[in-house]
Amino acid sequence: MDTLKISVLAILILFFSCSKGKPSVEKKWYKGNLHTHSYWSDGDEFPEVIMHWYKSNGYQFVALTDHNTLAKGDKWITVPEDSIYQNAFKNYLKTYGTNWVNYKIDSLNRIQVKLKTYNQYKTKFEENNKFLILQAEEITDSYQGKPIHINATNIEHKINPQGGHSVLNVMQNNLDAVAKQKEELGKPIIAHINHANFGYAIGLEDMIALKNEQFFEVYNGHPAVNNSGNDEYISTELMWDYINIAYIENNKPLMYGLATDDSHHYHRKGSTWSNAGRGWIMVQTDILSPKSLINAMETGQFYASTGVELKDLSFKNNTLSVEVKADKNTTYKIAFIGCKKGQVEPEELFSVEGNKASFVLTKNLLYARCKITSSKLHKNPIEDLLFENAWTQPYTYTE
Structure with missing residues (x-):
């Protein structure tokens, strides 16, 4: 009986030791x-x-x-006559081949292509x-x-x-x-x-x-x-x-x-x-x-x-910390934005110029988030949003 108890104890010790050691x-x-x-709707390219x-x-x-659609069932599209789309179809056909691309020429000499479904192209x-x-x-x-x-x-x-x-x-x-x-x-x-x-x-x-x-x-x-x-x-x-x-x-x-x-x-x-x-x-x-x-x-x-990549992002002990994976010859503004309790307007709570910063949330704040703005121009901007950015999620104080 003592031998059985010792064996069971040894097994348990081995089990818990392995569990603790598992990375x-x-x-x-x-x-x-x-x-x-x-x-499949109003885009101008094939899913593949x-x-x-x-x-x-x-x-x-x-x-x-x-x-209002999923890529299911049968759908044929007519390739637009614009040379851009005609050439794009030729590249599509060349890349994927006739065994994959299902197409036909209709009575008006237009190219019609059967789209691949989600289950097919994935x-x-x-x-x-x-x-x-x-x-x-x-x-x-x-x-x-x-x-x-x-x-x-x-x-x-x-x-x-x-x-x-x-x-x-x-x-x-x-x-x-x-x-x-x-x-x-x-x-x-x-x-x-x-x-x-x-x-x-x-x-x-x-x-x-x-x-x-x-x-x-x-x-x-x-x-x-x-x-x-x-x-x-x-x-x-x-x-x-x-x-x-x-x-x-x-x-x-x-x-x-x-x-x-x-x-x-x-x-x-x-x-x-x-x-x-x-x-x-x-x-x-x-x-x-x-x-x-x-x-x-x-x-x-x-x-x-929209371009800024973070090397590190953490929220521990009510401290929001960010570190940017910095590009050469690029500067960054790291701004912490939030709202104080009793207020109704957001504000910039703290900001630094650099690629690393931390901010401690206190009880008097409703929340805080971080926005990083780069001096690097976006490669293909819209509106007046000319520079690359990143936004963390908002965080709240925890007891």
Whole structure:
């Protein structure tokens, strides 16, 4: 009996020793874009070409978010007669070959091409823990002519626009539809509000009144979405601050900010075209999977960028610390922005010129976030947003 007890004790000691000695999985930063269009709606390129561009340019995950559709079933497109698109098709055919590309010439001598579905094109590009394609949709709705668009990421079934009797009601109905699919499928799905200032359709009051929403585009790379606002309407960044001031006061979860491309145009480039590579998010998590990415995003473990890359980002013991992966001959302004309790306006709380800074949150602050502005010009800017930036998520004081 004593021998048995000793054996069991030895096994337990060995088990717990091995458990304690097992190294934890190191979290990595994964770069991705959650707003992308293709020939499946109003983009001007094939999904394969788009995925190749993102994968070749250092992205680890992408979501095609075509309007009110998923890349399922049969869809044929007619290649536009413009030589740009004709030559692009020739390159597409040359790259992927006749065994992959299904096309025909119609009675009017036009080229028609059958688009590849999500399940087809992802097999060419996905690699375990290297590149992931998320199935998604831009739910495209409106109210009295005002565009109201919401992206749903990692869905399985198309979600039809829900409509409603006001801007707020339309938004909430569509968000509820996304939440319903998430609950029914029991899988991680997120929705985010797109380009609030597009057509100046979505007001601050509408955003503040939303229920159960955590994500919002603080930057969208389409040239027509008015990120900067104007004399009458505030910028999306300032809107983000006002939303969080109201959310904290009303005990709602924080609103997190995304940067996205909203890319449509892959052949003509410049400030009047909606191109790829303008804005993205960097998510910190252990593995590259839909569940891991979404779980990290839901806890704010990501930042948004239009070019600035962070070497380190942490929030420990109420201290928000950032370090920029600095480029040569480039300067950086690191500004901590937040709002004091009892106040209703955001302000710059502290700033430094350099590539590293920390800020201690105190009890008298509602929240604080960090914005890094580079002296480096954006390669393909829109509006008056000429320099590369990065935005951390907001943080609140914890006891």
